[in-house]
Amino acid sequence: MGSTIAEKILGAHAGGTAARAGEVVVASVDFAMVHDARAANALEVIGKFGARSLPFAAKTAFVLDHYSPPPNAEAANTHTAMREFAERHGTVLYDVGDGICHQVLPEGGHLTCGDLVAGTDTHCTTYGAFNAFGTGVEGTDVSAVMMTGRLWFRVPETIQVELRGELQPGVWAKDVTLHMLGRLGAEGANYRVLEYGGSAVGAMAIDDRMTLCNHAAELGAKAAILEADAKTFAWLKAHGAREPRPVKADADAIYAQRIDIDASQLPPQVARRHQIDDVVGVPEVKGRKINIALIGTCTNGRLDDIRQAAAILKGRRIAKGVRMIVTPASRQVYLAAAREGLIEALTMAGASVEAAGCGTCVNITGHLISGDNEVVISSANRNFKGRLGNSSSEIWIGSAATVAASALTGSITDPRDVEGGQWRAVV
């Protein structure tokens, strides 16, 4: 009986061969992460241990990304505590402005193919873009990892998703994940792993693959995983990652469900206000007026997203009355975008560019509070009522291409209809 990628990775880390879905295993973790929004809880749990040693704290990263910059003294004090802890225990520290956890971990070379990574955030699924099993946990879990390097896991069932054909220019991994949300519903993959494969995945650049795996969190997935290929190995090598241990599923692996999508037929998608699984094709809602356009977050704040936005907006102006904010996912992304002239192009087009971090994903920093009845189009991953601090405004979710095209015209726009909207990542 064959095994899925998840069964193999968890089994191997539990000291055996493949584990079976449904089993509970205690597995060695390769790297752990705690971000500032959950650090207080983690530090409190660790505090309960007294002075126990934390041998795995050096294989853990603390990332100051949500409260970036800290909006109040409590958050600033959490940052201070995190810096002190990191200093004392040799924990890897990413400070304010360094970037979002899910971007800085891969960029920092902290993970590789075949790894098991646990962090205090549901979007840890992102690491699956590198053929690693990344999953979100809480303070007690990471405390256990820092103490012992191990953690218990229930081995999840897997849904296999085949993306046939190739995405049209102007259509992105974001549109695939929104389509999946419309199809399965939010939490439709609760507790399961999504194994994406097929020619459309092979054709994607790494940035887009990260989006594909990141957004699995809204489906409730425990992880999302892709097979590794030459692009994966080259990217990991360029970022100083450890030697990859690529893991493939067996041909006779057992899947809980199989989903087949013809990627070439997919138009750009948007999630309508308040509900991430209320998804329609952009052509169905185009022309709807928007007030604020956001590009950023761990879902779509990467270099290719910013390149796509600049391809649409370079030499032009965003529509009158529209506010646009671009938040690069990390300092490295910011620097690369600056070097390519993208920051200048977007700034001249009327966008404001913020320091790297979670930015305006959620109303933590208070940077962007929308007015009553204002309509936000965002490349983020969540659009609960009130997520940006005003429940009388609306958040619609689309790809960076859709957001940039909409900023240009002032209403929801199909990127395929504007010049530059069919830009493609060079892979």
Added chain:
Amino acid sequence: MTTVICGRARVLGADINTDVNCSSKYMPGKDAAFVATCAFEQIAPGFAQAFKKGDVIVAGKHFGINSSREQAVHVMRLMGVSGIVAVSFGRQFFRNAINNGLPVIECDIDGIADKDAIEVDLAAGRVSVAARGIVRSVPPLPPEIQAILAASGLIPFLQKHPDWKLV
């Protein structure tokens, strides 16, 4: 911890979002003790006030959805919840419950009414409501999870068993 829980069933619906109802996430500045006095108020007015220590929460699918916050479980511990029987659980909530010593059992809840006397046998994998003739067997919790629950949670478990010897 005994492996048999007896208490009153307190029934909630499906898709209960404990972020909204039962953690401080949407009540910033409020501590767990305060939230415990008004947990689930929005979906079941008066629920927390009428909750008695030892009661068992019975709920539909996806209980604890969205909640990655351990505070939701801390709140339920403060309320005196002795266990939760639900059709299914939000992924992280399930972990948090076990890590904090709160038994969670997946089981069909059809026919169980509010305030029914319910009995949950964790080791045997059985949920019963004698008054209604309901006896349902469910896959027992894996022994590893039972070991963590028996220690009242992951941290106390690791204090006793730093080698992770679960069973």
